[in-house]
Amino acid sequence: MGIILTERSKLLLKILCIFFFIAQSLGSDEEINPLFTKRSAYEVLGDYNFPMGILPKGVLDYDLESSSGKFSAFFSGSCSFSLEGSYQLKYKSAIKGYISEGKISKLEGVSVKLFFVWVDIVEVLRRGDSLEFSVGIAGADFPIDNFEECPQCGCGLNCNNEQVRGIRTNPFISSF
Structure with missing residues (x-):
């Protein structure tokens, strides 16, 4: 049995994916990506x-x-x-x-x-x-x-x- 997504859920998921892609492409700054650990x-x-x-x-x-x-x-x-x-x-x-x-x-x-x-x-x-x-x-x-x-x-x-x-x-x- 699969998960059924509404049109609104699909749109929200697309927006989140786009946001994540843009944040990653801007660089690996701590301010942009809080999961990034600053190198020594x-x-x-x-x-x-x-x-x-x-x-x-x-x-x-x-x-x-x-x-x-x-x-x-x-x-x-x-x-x-x-x-x-x-x-x-x-x-x-x-x-x-x-x-x-x-x-x-x-x-x-x-x-x-x-x-x-x-x-x-x-x-x-x-x-x-x-x-x-x-x-x-x-x-x-x-x-x-x-x-x-x-x-x-x-x-x-x-x-x-x-x-x-x-x-x-x-x-x-x-x-x-």
């Missing part, structure tokens, strides 16, 4: 051929205009750490720039300490199996393998529980 900033980096390790752990949220590539990523506060004991990096609580396939340009909010001076990293380029970081007048290349793991604020890639506990219980930082 680390997953989105992969879409542009970047490893997730160029961002430290702790990205709370991000914005991305897919048409222009304009992005912002947000942390709970500023983040600093050392890599291999030689490079010190700082991320502000919000970083922004423009991302496209293999290129991050007009980057703001990320700096590296060179000798005794902090300079802004303004561009990151993927060139085969390496990443080139530019501070404007100079740049440096690093193997992409160095960025498979996300560094952690305070201790970089050489973290253990003792270091993390020491950061949280720093006697010079009072918590209220």
Whole structure:
């Protein structure tokens, strides 16, 4: 025995199908499709051929205009750490720039300490199996393998529980 639909039910069903089709074709935004789960900033980096390790752990949220590539990523506060004991990096609580396939340009909010001076990293380029970081007048290349793991604020890639506990219980930082 089949289900018998009235003309009014058929019309309503057609309208719902059209609405669903239009909502899906507009894109996968949370506002348009409440069933859509926003991907992490680390997953989105992969879409542009970047490893997730160029961002430290702790990205709370991000914005991305897919048409222009304009992005912002947000942390709970500023983040600093050392890599291999030689490079010190700082991320502000919000970083922004423009991302496209293999290129991050007009980057703001990320700096590296060179000798005794902090300079802004303004561009990151993927060139085969390496990443080139530019501070404007100079740049440096690093193997992409160095960025498979996300560094952690305070201790970089050489973290253990003792270091993390020491950061949280720093006697010079009072918590209220």
